[in-house]
Amino acid sequence: TPAGDLATQVLHALDKNSPLLSSEAFPAIPSTEVKGALDRLASRDMVKYETIDREEAILEPEGEQIAANGSHEARVFEALRSAVEGLTIQELEKTIGDKNVVKIGQGRAFREKWISKTQDGKFKAAKESIKDVTKEQMQTIQSTKSYPDAKMLADLKKRKLVRTQKIISFKVQKGDKFALKIPEVATDLTADMIASGSWKTATFKGYNFKALGADQQSGALHPLNKVRSELRQIFFEMGFQEMATDKFVESGFWNFDSLFVPQQHPARDMQDTFYVSDPKLADMPRAEDPSDKADYQAYWDNVKAVHQDGKYGSIGYRYPWSGEESKKLVLRTHTTAISANMLYKLAQQKGPDGRPPPARYFSIDRVFRNETVDATHLAEFHQVEGVIADYDLTLGGLMEFMDIFFGKMGITDLKYKCAYNPYTEPSMEIFSYHKGLGKLVEIGNSGMFRAEMLESMGLPKDMRVFGWGLSLERPTMIKYGISNIRELLGHKVDLNFMRNSPAVRLDKA
Ligand code: PHE
DSSP, X not given: OOHHHXXXXXXXXXXXXSSEEHHHHSTTSOHHHHHXXXXXXXXXXXXXXXXXXXXXXXXXHHHHHHHHHOOHHHHHHHHHHTOTTOBOHHHHHHHHOOHHHHHHHHHHHXXXXXXXXXXXXXXXXXXXXXXXXXXXXXXXXXXXXXXXXXXXHHHHHHTTSEEEXXXXXXXXXXXXXXXXXXXOEESSOOHHHHHHTGGGTXXXXXXXXXXXXXXXXXXXXXHHHHHHHHXXXXXHHTTOEEOOOOOSEEEHHHHTGGGTOOTTOGGGSTTTSOBOOSSOXXXXXXXXXXXXXXXXXXXXXXXXXXXXXXXXXOOOOOSOOOHHHHHBEEEOSOXXXXXXXXXXXXXXXXXXXXXXXXXXXXXXXXXXXXXXXXXTBOSXXXXXXXXXXXXXOOHHHHHHHHHHHHHHTTOOSEEEEEEEETTEEEEEEEEEEETTTTEEEEEEEEEEXXXXXXXXXXXOTTEEEXXXXXXSHHHHHHHHTOOOGGGTSSTTOOHHHHHHOXXXXXXXX
């Protein structure tokens, strides 16, 4: 029934009889539909209503049968009462015409002592008359949909004659603006209404201040972006400058050679790194804006020398260094390629004392590795990276800084383990005890950049640079309780997860 029709029907029913009970006036219409119509009328003050919840007792098919024909035991009794000689079981079944009624009925009739057996084994009535209480109960329930004795009702339910169900109904009465027709209400004041003057007599629909706004399905930040913005905040408050990371493709020179990664290093293997096939090769490293006056050729030559022959007190790797290999284009495997570029630019700067000034840089962006995809690895992920360049830094300083930095992320009690990176010496993996997992988990990698790398750039000998990196996915997965990285990134991501994920706050110590 369309709501309009039902609302009008309600008005007509109320006109005849107010108040009315919706379950009586509209027994076949679901209560949600009735409520819709009543709300519509109530919003116009045409009706008032209250909701009444009650249990209704309903006859099961067997109960219906008893209400119509009498209980099984009463039917058996009636059949026997008119047979003075008594009846055999077969005769009884024939008279009643329902074996099941006879089977249950005779048992109960015996128990009630309504019937007995003759000497030759026939059934006969043992009374003049009986009172069929069950039938009366069924008829009461049929007409009133309830039963006054709750214990008895429970008993009838157990006998599967009756069931109960919850009924929502509405007690409705006329409202102040009751009428038989729903007045046309205007929801908007239109230009036409003003021009014609019809606004003067129009009825306007009142504002519904309780209406929920429609869900806007606006864009949502990805959880990685939310954690990223928290981390950026930490870097900014510690005086870091954000590096421009807007290039996914790098040359081998910046991604590897500048970082003193030898050209035979397994990380440079096609198994680990994605190489670009078209174009295959980069230009020589060069300035990207006219203000950059650095001598890139000299730098290139230094890098070649330090790898191939050794320089700056290092014996180098002593292999024939290939410019061609260095120019190969790759999808960057770490954001340390950007850090190298920034440190090279820093080497060109002159502070008040004519030397490169101390600097703190960070970045959070995507990197690519030719990994076999599994629950914790994707071929692309995000790296959080920081570098600190200053004079006379020490390893102890790096460890203290890590305590402060990770402490701001809510990660404390760091442990360090010696590690190897071609570009740092010493190198340390950073671990933290994860309470949920009950073990130490690796949270980052760090080190002091090597002289081979820094001095090739022209940075002064006594300028030291800390570097460290971690994945953005690891803390995000821990924060959002995700165990499979594919739920976080890639084509299997559930967009509702994005929409419904709240912003995080890292629990800062
Ligand atoms: N580039 C390293 C990595 O991919 C992280 C790192 C950055 C380590 C800087 C030391 C110094 O894990």
